[in-house]
Amino acid sequence: MNIIVCIKQVPDVTEVSWDPETGSLIRKGIPSIINPNDKNAIEAALQLREMNGGEVTVISMGPSQVEEALREALGMGVDRAIQLTAKQFAGSDTWATAYTLGLAMKKIGQYDLIICGKEAIDGMTAQVGPQLAEYLGLPQLAYAMHIEVVDSKVRVKQKLGDLDRLLEAPMPALITVEREAYQPRVAPMDTILEAYGKEIPVWKPDDLNGEVENFGLTGSPTKLRKVYTPKLIKGKIEMLEGGPEDVARKFIGKLKEKYIL
Amino acid sequence: MASKIDISEYRGVWVFVEQTEGEPARVSLELLGKGRELADKLGVVLTAFLLGESVQDTAKELIFFGADEVIVADHPLLRDYRTELYTDIISEQAMARKPEVLIVGASPIGRDLAPRLSFRLNAGCTADCTGLDIDEESRLFVSTRPAFGGNVMATIICPEHRPQMSTVRPGVMALPEKDDSREGQIIDLELQLDEDACKVKILESVKGASEGVNIQDAERIVAIGMGAGDKETFDMIKELAELLDGEVGATRFAVEAGWVSHDRQIGQTGKTVRPELYVGCGISGAVQHTAGMSASKMIIAINKDPNAEVFKIADYGIVGDVRKVVPAIISELKNQMT
Numbered sequence: 001m002n003i004i005v006c007i008k009q010v011p012d013v014t015e016v017s018w019d020p021e022t023g024s025l026i027r028k029g030i031p032s033i034i035n036p037n038d039k040n041a042i043e044a045a046l047q048l049r050e051m052n053g054g055e056v057t058v059i060s061m062g063p064s065q066v067e068e069a070l071r072e073a074l075g076m077g078v079d080r081a082i083q084l085t086a087k088q089f090a091g092s093d094t095w096a097t098a099y100t101l102g103l104a105m106k107k108i109g110q111y112d113l114i115i116c117g118k119e120a121i122d123g124m125t126a127q128v129g130p131q132l133a134e135y136l137g138l139p140q141l142a143y144a145m146h147i148e149v150v151d152s153k154v155r156v157k158q159k160l161g162d163l164d165r166l167l168e169a170p171m172p173a174l175i176t177v178e179r180e181a182y183q184p185r186v187a188p189m190d191t192i193l194e195a196y197g198k199e200i201p202v203w204k205p206d207d208l209n210g211e212v213e214n215f216g217l218t219g220s221p222t223k224l225r226k227v228y229t230p231k232l233i234k235g236k237i238e239m240l241e242g243g244p245e246d247v248a249r250k251f252i253g254k255l256k257e258k259y260i261l
Numbered sequence: 262m263a264s265k266i267d268i269s270e271y272r273g274v275w276v277f278v279e280q281t282e283g284e285p286a287r288v289s290l291e292l293l294g295k296g297r298e299l300a301d302k303l304g305v306v307l308t309a310f311l312l313g314e315s316v317q318d319t320a321k322e323l324i325f326f327g328a329d330e331v332i333v334a335d336h337p338l339l340r341d342y343r344t345e346l347y348t349d350i351i352s353e354q355a356m357a358r359k360p361e362v363l364i365v366g367a368s369p370i371g372r373d374l375a376p377r378l379s380f381r382l383n384a385g386c387t388a389d390c391t392g393l394d395i396d397e398e399s400r401l402f403v404s405t406r407p408a409f410g411g412n413v414m415a416t417i418i419c420p421e422h423r424p425q426m427s428t429v430r431p432g433v434m435a436l437p438e439k440d441d442s443r444e445g446q447i448i449d450l451e452l453q454l455d456e457d458a459c460k461v462k463i464l465e466s467v468k469g470a471s472e473g474v475n476i477q478d479a480e481r482i483v484a485i486g487m488g489a490g491d492k493e494t495f496d497m498i499k500e501l502a503e504l505l506d507g508e509v510g511a512t513r514f515a516v517e518a519g520w521v522s523h524d525r526q527i528g529q530t531g532k533t534v535r536p537e538l539y540v541g542c543g544i545s546g547a548v549q550h551t552a553g554m555s556a557s558k559m560i561i562a563i564n565k566d567p568n569a570e571v572f573k574i575a576d577y578g579i580v581g582d583v584r585k586v587v588p589a590i591i592s593e594l595k596n597q598m599t
Binding site: 011013093094095096098099122123124125126127128129130131133134135139140141142143155159160161162163164165166167168169170211213214219220221222223224225226227228229236237238239240241244245247248249251252254255258260261 | 262263264342344345348368369370372373374375376377379380381383384385386387388389403407408409411412413414415416417418419420421422460461462463464465466467468469481505529530537538559561572573575576577578579580581585586588589590592593594597
């Protein structure tokens, strides 16, 4: 059974800091990591391989540094990695990303499952998985808590809001994995060392059988108009002062004044 | 992708309506309210798109909440949400009827459906928006969403493709008033659906075991953050929430520390709330949290640090230790009740 896992390298947005002078975001020096949720997808693929045999391929689109993320995935034990890096791919929205990944899947040709994390911590759109499934005409099984293969079909326990569902689909199919499922393993030292010896092919537009105008920023239907730092300043705060008993009385007084109590 | 369509042929605003046993999802009604406003700005019809089984009464309800017309796909196979069938039916109608805007709630169902639908329709889709508007000069649909982990906001347009699609976070838009006197048109689709043609089978579907608090329904919220200290403080905060007839909310930190369950998390990776009263206990005011509560009607913040960001958005502020202030409020509340 052959599985392809799509991963994204993201800035560790929990490490973001602000310039106290200008109030703007400091992007420099933020470490890049494998999107945490994508590690759950890798773990799911590795467990399925352990049970059903086959190969796990990991693929990522991004700037040249995305190689680090792919090496880390190889270190976790995936069999091979493919990198999509070209200036034409830069600025892709979810449509163009799904298109480019889809072309790569067609080039890989033979696969039974594509597994993605539910969403990335930077964009948090959760769109690339379903869009890739649509492009390839695959059944889409989102929010997987558990995956198993039964009689050459795939079964997924799906957490759909407050519903727990069991879905079954023929393969190939595309699955997105929940954050709570498949806690990723710690990479063993021997596979980490092996990972550094592995060749990672880099695919560019010429390697993919696509339309050039569909890649990257030009191919993206959505366009960024502006980015700004949210201003949340109400600027009319009234401080309630005094010891705990004083502020408690004032607190209740305010609730009464506004008819909350 | 390159667009080959004449965008001037596309008119009208559509809202996808999600329902459970005929009950429309709250987020869908919120979107009808916002959709009404967008349709009025554009001078076009607001259409609700409803799929389900025996949903005729629901369709009328949607008109009361602001729709001019409701397209209804009523069939036993549509009772449960199915990605394939829902995508097929909506995309077929959208290709024929050509709406310029299509909005979907960013619920688990909406986030599964909208991207698939957008790819089928060769349209862009902006996910998890917190603001929607029309640029009246260009007639463009303008969506605002948090980006970069919620640290910045991005405004996104989709100039050359139609429909212009967005998903919208639940709780962000206000629930519209229901008006039983409103009238509108109901369009029933003729459907020939076949279970055997569906690749994905639903073998089981049960209500989850989680106790399922919906803090979005709470009118009073007492929220706990990192500065509140520890699990013991949480018990105090729970007591205060109960005395105020409210619910406990939390920052991501408090959820990850294990004090509170994830369904109570407010902010970027949690829920968006707009209660009449929000009391923040030991909450610093990081944008990842405040993006989910800044629309609260009254905000009271309690924090040791007088420079905490939260004081910039609060109506009333108390500089002090949560562990001293909260018990004092609790005993004063109890005093006044007896």
